[in-house]
Amino acid sequence: MKSLTDLTFDNRFARLGDAFSTAVLPEPIAEPQLVVASHAAMTLLDLDPAQVDEPMFAQLFAGHKLWSTAEPRAMVYSGHQFGSYNPRLGDGRGLLLGEVVNAAGQHWDLHLKGAGQTPYSRSGDGRAVLRSSIREFLASEALFALGIPSSRALCVVGSSTPVWRERQESAAMVLRLAPSHVRFGHFEYFYYTKQPEQLQALAEHLLACHFPDCREQAEPYGAMFTRIVERNAELIAYWQAYGFCHGVMNSDNMSILSITFDFGPYAFLDDFDAQHICNHSDDTGRYSFSNQVPIAHWNLSALAQALTPLVEVEALRASLGLFLPLYQAHYLDLMRRRLGLLNAEDSDQALVERLLQLMQGSAVDYNLFFRRLGEQPVDIALASLRDEFVDLAGFDQWAADYSIRAASSDDNQTERRARMHAVNPLYVLRNYLAQQAIEAAEQGDYGPVRELHAVLSRPFEEQPGMQRYAERPPQWGKHLEISCSS
Ligand code: AMP
Numbered sequence: 081m082k083s084l085t086d087l088t089f090d091n092r093f094a095r096l097g098d099a100f101s102t103a104v105l106p107e108p109i110a111e112p113q114l115v116v117a118s119h120a121a122m123t124l125l126d127l128d129p130a131q132v133d134e135p136m137f138a139q140l141f142a143g144h145k146l147w148s149t150a151e152p153r154a155m156v157y158s159g160h161q162f163g164s165y166n167p168r169l170g171d172g173r174g175l176l177l178g179e180v181v182n183a184a185g186q187h188w189d190l191h192l193k194g195a196g197q198t199p200y201s202r203s204g205d206g207r208a209v210l211r212s213s214i215r216e217f218l219a220s221e222a223l224f225a226l227g228i229p230s231s232r233a234l235c236v237v238g239s240s241t242p243v244w245r246e247r248q249e250s251a252a253m254v255l256r257l258a259p260s261h262v263r264f265g266h267f268e269y270f271y272y273t274k275q276p277e278q279l280q281a282l283a284e285h286l287l288a289c290h291f292p293d294c295r296e297q298a299e300p301y302g303a304m305f306t307r308i309v310e311r312n313a314e315l316i317a318y319w320q321a322y323g324f325c326h327g328v329m330n331s332d333n334m335s336i337l338s339i340t341f342d343f344g345p346y347a348f349l350d351d352f353d354a355q356h357i358c359n360h361s362d363d364t365g366r367y368s369f370s371n372q373v374p375i376a377h378w379n380l381s382a383l384a385q386a387l388t389p390l391v392e393v394e395a396l397r398a399s400l401g402l403f404l405p406l407y408q409a410h411y412l413d414l415m416r417r418r419l420g421l422l423n424a425e426d427s428d429q430a431l432v433e434r435l436l437q438l439m440q441g442s443a444v445d446y447n448l449f450f451r452r453l454g455e456q457p458v459d460i461a462l463a464s465l466r467d468e469f470v471d472l473a474g475f476d477q478w479a480a481d482y483s484i485r486a487a488s489s490d491d492n493q494t495e496r497r498a499r500m501h502a503v504n505p506l507y508v509l510r511n512y513l514a515q516q517a518i519e520a521a522e523q524g525d526y527g528p529v530r531e532l533h534a535v536l537s538r539p540f541e542e543q544p545g546m547q548r549y550a551e552r553p554p555q556w557g558k559h560l561e562i563s564c565s566s
């Protein structure tokens with residue numbers, strides 16, 4: 081176990097040079113206070129959990145101190161925002177501090193979000209507010225605990241530095257961890273600014289650091305794109321199966337590693353609603369829950385366009401063609417598991433689609449449905465869930481078909497319950513739970529955000545005394561309005 085001062089840096093992205101990023105120092109925030117930290121994320125850096133009690137911890141992650149071997153850089157990228165190309169984005173309020181190498185030899189980017197202005201800040205103040213920092217922290221760690229690929233979060237540090245949004249708020253920083261912070265938009269930037277050498281250097285960097293097995297293939301860049309398509313299909317299948325709505329699927333928010341990335345107005349579905357729009361600024365519903373699948377394909381096409389100088393168009397097209405069938409296969413696989421089915425049958429897709437149609441408009445809590453389905457034997461569970469549905473005849477038909485399918489996964493209820501509870505969370509990061517924790521933190525009480533984080537780090541296990549986190553949201557909690565950057 082290491083102390084904060086023992087971290088070893090190897091800054092591979094910084095070494096790509098000034099065409100890729102600009103050296104910028106963090107601007108500290110005043111009177112830093114540790115709001116919440118993730119011990120699980122600390123272990124990625126081999127950090128001793130006791131280090132959170134060191135005064136240096138909050139100072140480092142509030143920009144007051146810096147490792148001598150860190151090389152803070154603001155990365156340049158561009159991207160398609162709500163379908164329109166924006167030629168110049170980049171780290172406007174975050175810095176890649178450097179890459180820490182752990183004992184296993186893995187590199188982890190340390191990215192400090194809210195670290196002040198950079199050449200890419202445009203008119204922004206370079207800051208992040210406490211509420212958005214807490215939301216990013218909670219979601220990163222909650223998704224990880226659910227087994228959904230995601231960037232991670234080490235901690236949130238709050239401060240007394242004022243920030244103006246719709247009202248005065250306080251600045252905070254969140255320390256994000258990921259093996260890479262390269263986005264689809266990085267490639268788009270070099271493509272649209274006609275810098276083919278940099279485009280290739282970026283691809284080489286990724287091959288060397290993140291896709292080493294693709295390097296061995298006959299067409300390494302094409303193989304890398306295929307891998308990105310495959311991993312994206314898997315990621316989006318997780319989002320759809322677990323009711324996660326990202327909210328801002330701009331191509332600059334899409335990780336090249338296909339991990340959930342850049343948390344804004346995200347939401348987990350409470351009541352099932354295929355058309356749910358979690359981003360209050362998304363007037364047309366471009367990023368609605370069910371649109372996430374075609375939008376992921378759209379973003380991959382935008383990336384493919386940027387790769388045309390490196391890969392034959394026909395090969396790119398063939399790889400893109402893999403997305404939908406792969407997505408569908410992963411999604412069905414996850415849904416079968418959520419339904420407790422052990423084997424696959426051709427009718428499963430229809431079984432899942434019919435269930436979602438019945439849930440639509442019935443105000444059925446999406447994630448609790450699966451938990452309750454596994455809690456009791458099939459017939460008892462179905463009888464108790466029946467009241468939740470508006471179309472009772474439709475539900476009865478579905479329940480009859482599901483019972484037959486469940487019987488073919490012939491095991492006893494103890495095994496079935498354990499199997500289903502292992503994939504169906506009891507605790508979900510609901511918007512209203514995050515909101516309550518944020519309101520307490522804004523008053524200086526960090527207990528609720530720490531408790532919520534602790535509960536969500538073991539989402540499948542029933543935790544004594546934590547029943548309130550497993551309940552359905554109150555009516556007010558279903559309609560919180562959350563918009564883009566803050
Ligand atoms: P986001 O909506 O967080 O994905 O951000 C989109 C772009 O706006 C990125 O280039 C961000 O770095 C930039 N940005 C967002 N908020 C701010 C801010 N407060 N100050 C400067 N740049 C920002």
Ligand code: MG
Binds near residue numbers: 332333342
């Ligand atoms: Mg972003």
